[in-house]
Amino acid sequence: MRFFLYIALFCMMPVAGQNMYTNAPDKVYPILEEFIAENFKNDTPSFYRINEIDSIVVRNIQPVIDGPWIMRVLGYHIRRGKVHTIEIDSSLLDHPQVFELTLKHELGHAYNLKHICVDELPKSDPAFNEIMSPTRLMYYVDPKELQRVNTNFYKSLIPKK
Numbered sequence: 001m002r003f004f005l006y007i008a009l010f011c012m013m014p015v016a017g018q019n020m021y022t023n024a025p026d027k028v029y030p031i032l033e034e035f036i037a038e039n040f041k042n043d044t045p046s047f048y049r050i051n052e053i054d055s056i057v058v059r060n061i062q063p064v065i066d067g068p069w070i071m072r073v074l075g076y077h078i079r080r081g082k083v084h085t086i087e088i089d090s091s092l093l094d095h096p097q098v099f100e101l102t103l104k105h106e107l108g109h110a111y112n113l114k115h116i117c118v119d120e121l122p123k124s125d126p127a128f129n130e131i132m133s134p135t136r137l138m139y140y141v142d143p144k145e146l147q148r149v150n151t152n153f154y155k156s157l158i159p160k161k
Contacts, residue, residue: 021055027093028056031103038154045159049111053084056103061089075102077109084110097141104131104153111157132156 022028032050039046064071076087086106092099108131115134118127128135129145131153141149 020050020053022057024056024058024088024093027058027096027099028103031100035104035107038150039157042154042158044154044157046111046157049084052082053086053110056086056088058088058090058093060091061087074098075106077106079110086110097146101131101141101149104150108132108153108157113156 036046036050061073061076064073072089074089074092076085078085078087086103088099088102088106092102113132116127116130116132118125118133118135121127126145126148127133129141129149131149
C-alpha cells in the first residue's frame with residue numbers, strides 16, 4: 001500500500017511543478033506522509049492542496065502582544081493567493097506530539113478548515129482537544145484520545161457533497 005502511495009505522490013509532483021521547502025524534513029515529511037495516506041484512505045483529494053504548500057518552516061515565533069495580553073503562538077498558516085506557507089515554533093521540536101498536532105492544525109487551515117468554537121464550553125469538554133480547537137494546550141494526549149482526535153480531523157477534511 002505504501003509503495004502505491006509513493007508512486008502516486010511522485011507522479012503528481014511534476015504536474016504541480018512545485019517543490020515544497022522545509023528546514024525540518026525529518027520532522028515534517030513523516031507527518032505529511034500520514035496526512036496524505038489518511039486522506040487517500042478516506043478518498044479525500046489532497047494532492048492539489050499539498051502541492052499549493054510552498055514551505056513548512058520551523059522557526060522561533062515571537063509571542064504576540066495584544067493590549068495587556070501576551071499570547072504564545074505555536075504555528076501560523078499564511079495564504080497568498082493559492083500559495084500556502086506554514087510556520088511552526090521551534091520550541092515544539094522537543095515535543096513531537098504537539099509538533100504533529102500543530103502541523104496538522106495548520107494543514108487544516110490550508111484545507112479551509114476553521115477553528116472550532118469552544119468559547120461557551122467547559123474546559124472539560126472533549127472539543128478542547130480537537131485539532132482545530134484554537135485553545136488546544138496539550139503537551140500529552142492519551143493514545144485513545146489521540147486516535148479519536150485524529151479520526152475527527154480526517155473526517156472533517158472529507159468534502160461535503
